[in-house]
Amino acid sequence: MKSFTKQYLMIHEMNENSDVGNHNCTFDDGLLSQYTYGRNIDNEKIYFICPSFIDNGVNDIGQKCMNIEHIKKLMDLGIEIGAHSYYHTKLWKLPDLKHRIYHIKKDTDLMLKWFDVNLGLKPEKFCFPYNFDLDGLYKAALVPYGFKEYFGNERIDIDKNYATNLGNNP
């Protein structure tokens, strides 16, 4: 049974002053600062990686990202790596439901291939890009892929709640 007290922080850019308390941590996008300031934090933590950001070296708002070697180092440290879509697409901008579902399947196939080829890993946890889950349809579309747990806007946004003022998008 899932515990009601098990809440996760949603974390983006970090610095040496980032304070996560004793909360469970989820790190979105694969940002380099999360590698630098997050990997030695002793809390339960998951890094949600978005392959296109890793390949580009930056995310969609220009924040510096890890490379594949950084992610492998995290794996060596026993840290869980989860998936966060391949393209991090703003699905609400696609014209209709048909296009959205089509995109999700293409995106997920590409993402899992990238994880397999580059990390030799099949991720078990998935985090919706922008926490946008299409009212449950995204999750339904992912059923055939066998993810075990999903993450979205049930998480506590550290930027909003802890006012870390790191220059992230609101």
Ligand SMILES: [Zn+2]
């Ligand atoms: Zn993201």
